[in-house]
Amino acid sequence: MQISGRTQVVGIIGDPVAHSLSPAMHNAAFRALKLDFAYVAFHVRPAQVRQALDGIRALGIAGVNVTVPHKEGVIKWLDAISPTARRAGAVNTIVNRNGRLHGENTDVAGFLRALREVRFQIRGCRALVVGAGGVARAVLTALAEGQAAEVTVANRTVVRARRLARAVHSRGLQVIAAPLATLQDRQRLAAVDLVVNATSLGLHGERFFPLAYGATPRSCLFVDLIYGRRTDFLARAARSRRRTVDGSGMLVHQGAAAFTFWTGRAAPVAVMRAALRTAPWARPRARPHAAPRRRTKVKIDKGPAPE
Numbered sequence: 001m002q003i004s005g006r007t008q009v010v011g012i013i014g015d016p017v018a019h020s021l022s023p024a025m026h027n028a029a030f031r032a033l034k035l036d037f038a039y040v041a042f043h044v045r046p047a048q049v050r051q052a053l054d055g056i057r058a059l060g061i062a063g064v065n066v067t068v069p070h071k072e073g074v075i076k077w078l079d080a081i082s083p084t085a086r087r088a089g090a091v092n093t094i095v096n097r098n099g100r101l102h103g104e105n106t107d108v109a110g111f112l113r114a115l116r117e118v119r120f121q122i123r124g125c126r127a128l129v130v131g132a133g134g135v136a137r138a139v140l141t142a143l144a145e146g147q148a149a150e151v152t153v154a155n156r157t158v159v160r161a162r163r164l165a166r167a168v169h170s171r172g173l174q175v176i177a178a179p180l181a182t183l184q185d186r187q188r189l190a191a192v193d194l195v196v197n198a199t200s201l202g203l204h205g206e207r208f209f210p211l212a213y214g215a216t217p218r219s220c221l222f223v224d225l226i227y228g229r230r231t232d233f234l235a236r237a238a239r240s241r242r243r244t245v246d247g248s249g250m251l252v253h254q255g256a257a258a259f260t261f262w263t264g265r266a267a268p269v270a271v272m273r274a275a276l277r278t279a280p281w282a283r284p285r286a287r288p289h290a291a292p293r294r295r296t297k298v299k300i301d302k303g304p305a306p307e
């Protein structure tokens with residue numbers, strides 16, 4: 001990569017941020033399309049978010065991704081946000097348009113594209129989303145945009161699930177808040193087409209909550225938003241011969257959508273995916289969209305932290 005006087009800078013702000021796979025993914029894409037852009041990680045603490053955004057304006061930085069814990073906190077310092085970001089209540093991508101900062105949410109599009117890629121039909125589906133944090137809200141927003149029929153949100157802290165259900169329910173999607181015991185409700189599970197792990201459980205090799213995998217229909221798709229490892233959740237679903245997808249599809253597609261906002265070009269998705277796999281600090285990924293032939297032992301390892 002040749003840095004010139006005209007090189008446009010983009011990047012990511014977060015705390016922590018050094019683990020991020022986005023620099024590897026975006027710089028590979030810029031190289032592949034011979035674009036004069038460079039992507040860097042900026043460690044920004046919560047107390048410095050406003051100054052960081054002023055810095056983006058002052059330095060003419062073309063845009064940034066926003067990661068934990070700033071996705072909600074940046075909103076009040078932006079000049080405008082998109083309707084999707086407003087619905088998701090979070091911004092993960094900022095575009096600098098002549099000094100005016102626009103907030104977008106590409107996590108929503110990333111989730112939708114990751115499901116389309118494995119030919120999952122969202123319209124009319126019934127989903128069970130485990131978790132009620134930031135990424136769960138993006139998933140629910142995506143399911144509402146994709147016209148899912150009904151979503152059950154199960155969370156350890158039920159009041160958080162209720163809050164999320166209320167926020168998304170008002171947009172026309174039927175959302176039911178439930179405790180984690182729902183994961184063993186065979187009758188409910190028999191009617192679901194999609195189960196999503198939107199918690200961080202599994203990030204450090206933890207066992208997933210007890211779930212009656214075998215009670216779901218054979219066609220049910222299991223999606224873990226954690227990427228870079230074979231989680232207990234996905235290993236058990238695959239053992240029950242259900243289709244599985246890890247979070248790398250969502251990660252690549254949210255990045256691809258941000259890339260297009262900044263450059264106006266279609267992103268080289270295959271290049272970005274390969275860069276994720278080979279980034280020196282990335283760990284081996286779960287095999288997406290496949291059930292193993294034999295029973296496999298769950299291997300516990302430490303991989304990358306969330307984007």
Ligand code: NDP
Pocket residue numbers: 068107110130131132133134135136155156157160198199200201203225226227247248250251252254305306307
């Ligand atoms: P939040 O901190 O906002 O939410 C965490 C969720 O996990 C909550 O529902 C929380 O439950 C639950 N949880 C955490 N630990 C436990 C536990 N020990 N037992 C039970 N429940 C637990 O995180 P995010 O929503 O931002 O991210 C969640 C995960 O999603 C990340 O770890 C990351 O791996 C993944 N992610 C993937 C992305 C992708 O592109 N693939 C993008 C963003 C995130 P409670 O409310 O009860 O605390």
